[in-house]
Every structure is written in C-alpha cells, then in structure tokens.
Amino acid sequence: MLELHIKNMVCNRCITAVRNELLASGLHPVVVEMGVVQLEEEELDEESRIKLGARLTDLGFELLDNNRTRMIGQIKTLVIEKVHHSDDLDDKVNWSKLISDQLFHDYNYLSTLFSSVEGITLEQYIIRQKIEKVKELLFYDEFNLSEIAVKLGYSSIAHLSAQFKKITGQTPSQFKKTRAIDMKRNSLDQI
Structure with a gap:
C-alpha cells in the first residue's frame, strides 16, 4: 500500500475532490483523509506521479515530495x-x-x-x-x-x-x- 501526503486538504469537499481525481487517474484509493491518501498500488512510477501532481495542482492541492x-x-x-x-x-x-x-x-x-x-x-x-x-x-x-x-x-x-x-x-x-x-x-x- 502506498501512502501519499497532499497539502491544502482542509475540508470534506477537499477529500471528495482528491478521491475523485485519484479515481479519474485510474488509481485505487483505500483511505482518503485530511492530507493523507493510501492507495492499493504499491508505488507510482515517476511519470504517473508527475501527472497526478499536476492534476492535483490544478485543483489547488499539492502532492508533497518524500522529504x-x-x-x-x-x-x-x-x-x-x-x-x-x-x-x-x-x-x-x-x-x-x-x-x-x-x-x-x-x-x-x-x-x-x-x-x-x-x-x-x-x-x-x-x-x-x-x-x-x-x-x-x-x-x-x-x-x-x-x-x-x-x-x-x-x-x-x-x-x-x-x-x-x-x-x-x-x-x-x-x-x-x-x-x-x-x-x-x-x-x-x-x-
């Protein structure tokens, strides 16, 4: 299971928007909470991570890097x-x-x-x-x-x-x- 951290998730609408974006990107969210997402996927390749990051940025969120x-x-x-x-x-x-x-x-x-x-x-x-x-x-x-x-x-x-x-x-x-x-x-x- 892969865990991602997403900045600017501050309300239930944010959770819904992020969940919908993950599903639209072909990913399988198990848990979507304030700032944290757990996916069924074990990892994301760099290209998928960049695309997801860009789509989230368009919605006002930021996919945080590992650091x-x-x-x-x-x-x-x-x-x-x-x-x-x-x-x-x-x-x-x-x-x-x-x-x-x-x-x-x-x-x-x-x-x-x-x-x-x-x-x-x-x-x-x-x-x-x-x-x-x-x-x-x-x-x-x-x-x-x-x-x-x-x-x-x-x-x-x-x-x-x-x-x-x-x-x-x-x-x-x-x-x-x-x-x-x-x-x-x-x-x-x-x-």
Whole structure:
C-alpha cells in the first residue's frame, strides 16, 4: 500500500475532490483523509506521479515530495517520543525551539507545513498527544491529577483540566469514573 501526503486538504469537499481525481487517474484509493491518501498500488512510477501532481495542482492541492512527508513523520515521532516516552516533560518545554533544533528548519515553516497537511495546527497536535497521555495515566490510576499535571508540564491542574475538557468533553474526574465502562482512548497514529 502506498501512502501519499497532499497539502491544502482542509475540508470534506477537499477529500471528495482528491478521491475523485485519484479515481479519474485510474488509481485505487483505500483511505482518503485530511492530507493523507493510501492507495492499493504499491508505488507510482515517476511519470504517473508527475501527472497526478499536476492534476492535483490544478485543483489547488499539492502532492508533497518524500522529504516533506518524511519531515511530518519526524515531527510526529518527536512529539510522541517526548510526550509518551519521556519520564517527565519540563514545564518550560519550548516546543518550537525543540522541534526546529531537531529538524534543522525554521519552526514557522514546519508548523505551516504540518497544518496544511494534517488539517490541525502543530500546537493542537501536541495538546492532543498530551491529553492521550493524561487519559492513559488516569486509566491506570498510578498518579493523582496534581502529579499528572507536573509530569506533563502543565502549569496547573486547572490548565490541564480545561484542556482535557475542551478535547474530550469530560473533566478528568468524569473520565476517571467512566474508564471501566468506556476507555475512550485513541491510538497515537489516529491523533
């Protein structure tokens, strides 16, 4: 299965337009989501890739090259590693500096690229990853909310709770009460 990244896919009409273009080009899309397409095909020859790129450009989209696709993957990996696999997040984590230093590119460029492909801002992605980690920590009941706030670099329990409710629609306490009934956790690659 071949995965392509397409810039400027920001709404359901974009998804429909890209799906229709893929079908018109004789390709077999399996998944078409904001910024990402998975095809049954294993690969595209250079000529087909150029033609598809030109047709998408005519529609206002951009087929990203492998370097930019790889860069988005590196951003996601960096955020996931820092949020889910570090012992503690420093509450003073400067995400823009961390990401630009690790990827050797200007943060504004990386943030714009990420948003145009993923359909959410890089900041929103980081927040969503942190909330998934909060869900995990609440589910396993090893830490209280104060410890979780410190562990994930929140300035206060109130800040953590406000973000949690905004993303999940529940307070951390409500989530904790319902965890046995409905875990409501997402796989990291679906965030």
